[in-house]
Structures are given as structure tokens and as C-alpha cells.
Amino acid sequence: xxxxxxxxxxxxxxxxxxxxxxxxxxxxxxxxxxxxxxxxxxxxxxxxxxxxxxxxxxxxxxxxxxxxxxxxxx
Numbered sequence: 001x002x003x004x005x006x007x008x009x010x011x012x013x014x015x016x017x018x019x020x021x022x023x024x025x026x027x028x029x030x031x032x033x034x035x036x037x038x039x040x041x042x043x044x045x046x047x048x049x050x051x052x053x054x055x056x057x058x059x060x061x062x063x064x065x066x067x068x069x070x071x072x073x074x
Contacts, residue, residue: 030044033073034071036070039055055071
């Protein structure tokens, strides 16, 4: 098998060239309302030096570490 003399072009409409969104740098404060993809609606109870947050989801309290996956501020 030989290599073709032309170089490959990657088209901008290719589904394999999807740009990666920049990471969210959300800052949370106590009493902020949030939503989580798994746990649902909740309220921030405490923030641990921008490393983790403690969230009260009503039936449970969950500690979520940075980069806060699936957690969105309302």
C-alpha cells in the first residue's frame, strides 16, 4: 500500500472536528439554587475553598468536587 502524494484536507463541516467548549468556571455561593443532571434541584450549603461544594437536594446532601460535572447554576 502506498501513500497518496496529496495531503489530506479536513473539512470544517466534518463531525470529527467538533470544537471543544471551554471549561465552565462557575463560582458558587451558599444559598445559590442549582440543578444537577442526576439529583435534580438543590441549594448550595457550603463552598470548600473553590474545590468542592456541598449541595442539599432535599432527600440527600451531596459533596460535588470541581469541575462540578452536571451541575448548573440557576
